[in-house]
Amino acid sequence: MDTRATFDLERLTAVNAAQAARLLLEMRDARITGQRARFGPRPVIGASWDRMLACGVDPERDIRAGVLSTDEVERRRQASPLRAVLPVLREGLLSVADVAQHIMVVADADGRLLWREGNKSVLRMADGHGFEVGADWRESVVGTNGVGTSIVTRRPVQVFSAEHFVRSHHDWTCTGAPISDPRDGRLLGVVDISGPLDTLHPATLALVGSVAKLAEARLREEHLTALDRLRAVAAPLLARLDGRAVAVDTHGWTAAVTGMPPVDRVTLPKSLAAGRTWLPSLGRCAVAPLPGGWLLRVEDEADPASAGARVVVDVSGPRRWTVTVTGSAGCWTHDLSPRHAELLYLLATHRAGRSAAGLAADLFGDPGRTVTVRAELSRVRRYLGGLVAHRPYRFHEDADVDLVLPEDPARLLPYSLAPAVIRARADAVP
Template sequence: MQNTSLDMARLAAMDTAEASRFLKGVRDATLNGRRSRVRPRADIQESWQRMLRGGVDPDRDHRAGLLPLEEIERRRLASPLREVLPVLRDGLVSIAEAAQHIMVVADTEGRLLWREGKAAVLRMGDAHGFVLGADWHEGLVGTNGVGTPLVTGRPLQVHAAEHFVSSHDTWTCAGAPVTDPRDGRLIGVVDISGPLSTMHPATLSLVTSVTRLAEAELRNSHFADLDQLRSVASPLLGRLRGRALAVDHNGWQAAVTGMPPTRRLPLPKSLNAGRLWLPSLGMCTVEPLPGGWLVRVEEESSEPAAPARVVLDLSRPRRPSVTVSGTAGSWVKELSPRHAELLYVLVLHRNGRSAAQLAQEIFQDPTRTVTVRAEMSRLRRHLAQILAHRPYRIVEEIEVELVRPDDPADLLPHSTAPAVVSARSRQE
């Protein structure tokens, strides 16, 4: 019996009742360990497996207490998504209303901070607990268009019985994560949801496109902030001798003197004024500027101190990081998903990997060497003394520690890289 995978176009070709029955059959067979003619889509199946390991009951409606109104307002004011709400509204609300959908915007914990739509559909959402302040993270309510994209970092449409919890079978949703281009940090998810009969396979493409517009708006705002910082810093740098640069709070360069320009200076997670060791520059003096920092290189220690130890911490699924330590101190950097994958492979293979080998282990395509070289070039800007090339490897003299999650299945859950998927499937 041939086992094929589902796709949204196939579901859209069915009427609502037929699609619902079909998906329930697929889910029941999968959750009970029976073989089915059709297997769930990969993201759905992986989510279901996470729910089973986490003990989520598929037959029980799981809900947590709502955030109080003052906490909702506090989170709204602190969220970068507040800056792009006009873009999200312009792109989605009118279409969502016409399609009998609700638009919701959630933070990185899966808490719903904004929702908009017609009153009749909002009342339907109320019945599902789709209300302001509700908690829709995947580990509580099961596979869904808010919580699951927060885990995987990828857009996802969840239809009918693709939801893990059966009480959501009459609902359809499509959600896409939003990343802040200033620091690569996941800042939330945008989702449009509605009754089962309103499903359309193009919905996910629409949501994804609008979130990309929102990210572009954040990027434009970032450029404007850098211009403002540059206008403040340039006269100051013109009066300084030696090497110095002005960067914003995320390390993006606004102005430089006495040294080649660099697009971004990697900074530690917490930064205070005073003396600081940076792997790429050595000892520096850091002073606050409006909207950023003035970084002056101490010339007597202009040669960067050699690092001795690197810790790749993958224990937190959403926040991989690398810590570099040496005689001058230590420094921590959070990693993008792609850079976490690349470092993971290099930690496993201390003898090194060619561009083709990395392309195979990351993309399952050894011809994608141009992409690998570009990503490794970006990574080496931050970890110049850590990474060697020809082949790509971690410098032999450096001690390396890999911190894995307690559950192998939580290893970089966003990743589809063959090297990571293989490691997740092994129960160590």
């Protein structure tokens, strides 16, 4: 058991930032060389360092990936939902950043910096770090940092001095927080405050995290406004229809319904077009476009599992995982969140089924966390419907299920901390 004290960033930097930086450098160098330091890094930093060592990031060499062209940056800016919340981010962070000798950057979900503003002298310093518009600041490219590590962990992260894995960033401090789409939980990007290491303030973490939540709240308000507009168009149409029908936006959120109990959201395939399709929660539907959404008229409730659907759970990639269903009603693919990728991997490897307690032990090492497991599987059933049975949880016995694994089994769901996944990776090592 590791009995070392964990590095206390707030306490040590409040006493002496330079001393804290030296201690961090000792910890980092010990981790790289496999030695033991007096203190252990904070868990979020230690986990990131382990990822860097596993994927071969050079701790001594600053690698600058190709910067996006001006045209590509502008294309991404125009397509990014974060463009709508820039006023919120500026209002919450820019005045503080300028006074504190920091800059604010906004990156997309790929780790590409799209906007950068703040203290002019610090902007010049940032250029020396390659911290410029269009640059790639994923962990796998530049090591542990406020942008890339927030993308991986999906939580606010503060990275100080030698907590950066790459040595050339040790005179820098950065604090990033992810911003997610409230409609579907999809990561949209990261807002980050960065500056020289002697400008660190522990309260920055709470500030950046709070402003990121304000941005998400603004996106939620805009979504509700858009649903109201769609409802104004759809309600008169639904009033004239017989049978069951629902009007949804492009993400499946319900604006209006007739002939059936209201639902918050209908899971839609990634590519939906006018015509006929099968949807897990509704069955076969006639699909017609509406301004800002779709009109779905329910025709039947046929379950593809009864027709012997083929299900492909693909967890072969390092960051993107999917489930594809092929049946009599056609073929569709759904992108999986990290948690749902873990769950469907477990169900695909336990075809006889797994209890809620068993899945809780597999995912969290705690069989008592059944409430979380049941809630997540309820969300899974929104897009897989009857293909996932319960008591125990399992794929429908008539479904043909294929599991696609990475070529190197040791790279299975590389960011997962689920005990069952960790065991599977360990078992793959000769």
